[in-house]
Amino acid sequence: MEQKTYPTDEHVKEAREKHIPIIDVRPKEMYEESHIPGAINIPLSTIQDADVKDGSYLYCMIGYHAGLAQEALAKRGIHTTDIGGLDFYHGPLEK
16 A cells, blocks of 8 residues: 655645644644644544634644544534645744
8 A cells, every 4th residue: 555645845835825724633742742833733632623714734743633633524514634744744843
């Protein structure tokens, strides 16, 4: 099975230019260790009840949990984009 790759860097650049929210769906502890600058932390475990804007970008470490979050939000009628994870991001990180 071929591993999926993501153009995460391009999505982060687009999010900044277009003011699209970037949501880190990893647990709070992982978010606090490092995250994409400006990203909001909404852990996957709380995404069902979270206030997420339509069009938001979601990421985790490799994209798997972001995909699960995307599916959960889609069931609520909220359309988001899974932009992968930190493994595909080459820019600066915040702590």
